[in-house]
Amino acid sequence: MNYKNKNIGILGSTGSIGRNTLNVVRNLNANGYKIEINFLSTNFNIDLLAEQINEFKPKKVFILNKNKSEEFKSKFNFPNLKIHDDTDDLIEMIKWNDYDLLVNATVGFSGLIPTIEAIKSGKKIALANKETLVVAGKIINDLLEEYDTTLIPIDSEHSAILQCLAGEKTESINKIILTGSGGPFRNKTFEEIKNSTIEDALNHPNWRMGNKITIDSATMMNKGLEVIEAKWLFRIDAEKIKVVIHPQSIIHSMVEFKDGSIKAQLGNPDMRIPIQYAITYPDRVTSDFPKLDLSKNNSLTFEEPDLEKFECLKIAFDVLKQGGTYPVVLNASNEIAVELFLKGKIKFLEIPNLIRHIVESHKNQNEFNIDDITEIDRQTRNEILSKI
Numbered sequence: 001m002n003y004k005n006k007n008i009g010i011l012g013s014t015g016s017i018g019r020n021t022l023n024v025v026r027n028l029n030a031n032g033y034k035i036e037i038n039f040l041s042t043n044f045n046i047d048l049l050a051e052q053i054n055e056f057k058p059k060k061v062f063i064l065n066k067n068k069s070e071e072f073k074s075k076f077n078f079p080n081l082k083i084h085d086d087t088d089d090l091i092e093m094i095k096w097n098d099y100d101l102l103v104n105a106t107v108g109f110s111g112l113i114p115t116i117e118a119i120k121s122g123k124k125i126a127l128a129n130k131e132t133l134v135v136a137g138k139i140i141n142d143l144l145e146e147y148d149t150t151l152i153p154i155d156s157e158h159s160a161i162l163q164c165l166a167g168e169k170t171e172s173i174n175k176i177i178l179t180g181s182g183g184p185f186r187n188k189t190f191e192e193i194k195n196s197t198i199e200d201a202l203n204h205p206n207w208r209m210g211n212k213i214t215i216d217s218a219t220m221m222n223k224g225l226e227v228i229e230a231k232w233l234f235r236i237d238a239e240k241i242k243v244v245i246h247p248q249s250i251i252h253s254m255v256e257f258k259d260g261s262i263k264a265q266l267g268n269p270d271m272r273i274p275i276q277y278a279i280t281y282p283d284r285v286t287s288d289f290p291k292l293d294l295s296k297n298n299s300l301t302f303e304e305p306d307l308e309k310f311e312c313l314k315i316a317f318d319v320l321k322q323g324g325t326y327p328v329v330l331n332a333s334n335e336i337a338v339e340l341f342l343k344g345k346i347k348f349l350e351i352p353n354l355i356r357h358i359v360e361s362h363k364n365q366n367e368f369n370i371d372d373i374t375e376i377d378r379q380t381r382n383e384i385l386s387k388i
């Protein structure tokens with residue numbers, strides 16, 4: 001098969017990464033590629049899904065919300081489209097459909113099983129769902145080897161590191177330096193953060209993203225999850241991963257090598273660049289995405305992260321070092337804490353408090369499988385919800 005012909009399935013096509021992915025597909029198809037969209041999925045945004053179906057003509061769609069799925073069926077008529085709203089059908093769609101690349105643009109723990117099923121079916125993965133690697137990094141790496149397939153990160157930091165590592169040997173790496181903007185609260189005092197509203201926390205300075213990841217950026221848990229993600233993606237020891245605050249979000253991450261040389265990847269904060277790289281990897285394809293003008297971005301600054309102010313990042317580093325099932329508990333407690341914050345049920349600074357409390361009470365397991373992970377995730381969620 002010609003490498004420019006690709007058949008792609010997208011999970012989470014109506015979210016920020018999903019929409020950008022379709023934007024990239026448009027660009028690639030205008031530049032000599034012939035990309036077909038095999039399936040799309042959404043949680044509830046059926047109107048946007050219908051627009052995407054009209055343009056990209058997928059064979060199947062999955063709609064998570066049953067009411068929305070019923071509404072979709074009565075509102076729209078796509079005669080050749082298969083519509084699924086049952087999780088078993090979702091798994092069947094991922095296992096059997098005739099496609100070669102899964103773009104997993106979903107958020108949260110629920111992205112894990114679809115990634116695993118796609119790997120087991122020999123598909124390539126372009127992964128935006130960082131929770132997959134946070135909770136099951138070792139298992140995913142073993143499966144990628146067993147089923148002889150590849151996983152390319154969409155996350156901008158990890159895409160940057162992958163690009164810095166092109167042509168390099170793992171043993172040459174001294175340090176992986178993940179950059180983070182510091183989020184909306186970088187320059188705020190403890191008092192200001194304490195009294196911040198949902199709107200304050202959702203007001204990210206550089207990136208437009210979904211609500212969950214935007215709150216994760218405000219607490220800096222996002223960077224914490226990315227540190228754990230990096231460990232598994234690049235098969236590197238926890239001690240070799242560092243975070244540096246870079247408020248301009250122009251350098252997307254760096255690698256320091258043992259001779260003292262540092263490589264960085266730069267670009268506008270535009271998710272289409274890492275998404276396109278993940279789809280065309282290792283090739284690069286022309287795009288009309290706005291290019292970085294260094295004369296207008298002539299001040300790039302760096303600072304140490306404040307681990308007292310952003311305790312979530314500190315907890316994540318501790319969890320990274322402890323390993324085992326700690327990351328599962330970290331992720332589950334974070335997902336629930338963010339949900340509670342977005343519903344106005346807890347205050348912003350209760351997010352790290354809640355997570356710390358839950359993580360500290362966890363009894364670690366060093367040997368575990370996917371069923372164990374699913375069970376620990378479920379138990380952690382129940383434990384928190386029973387307390388609130």
Ligand code: MN3
Nearest residue numbers: 155156157226
């Ligand atoms: Mn990122």
